[in-house]
Amino acid sequence: MAAQITAFVITLLINITIGVGVFLFMLVAMNGFSESDAEKGLIAYIVLAVGVSILMSTGAYLLTRYLLGRKFKGVAATLIAVPVFSVVGGGLKIVCSIIGIAIAENVRVNY
Secondary structure: OHHHHHHHHHHHHHHHHHHHHHHHHHHHHOOOOOHHHHHHHHHHHHHHHHHHHHHHHHHHHHHHHHHHHOOOOHHHHHHHHHHHHHHHHHHHHHHHHHHHHHHHHHHHHHO
């Protein structure tokens, strides 16, 4: 149980860190947008990024549980699950930022 919780917490912290970094780059990318237009895209990114962080942490928890059932040691199961779901989470955070910028662009053009 300790390995599963450790995998959940470490993956959550890594995903939050990646999310903050992507958010800062997203702010730079949205430099020309007005505040009211950019706000909708930023809110969409934050909602999606929080969802991705929770899903990736849950995935790391479940993968660690599965690997422990397959007779892996706790450390090995954690060291497999955390990088896998951190990398997938980082890629999904980039996709979320593109969606957020697209929403801000749509609001800027159409409203």
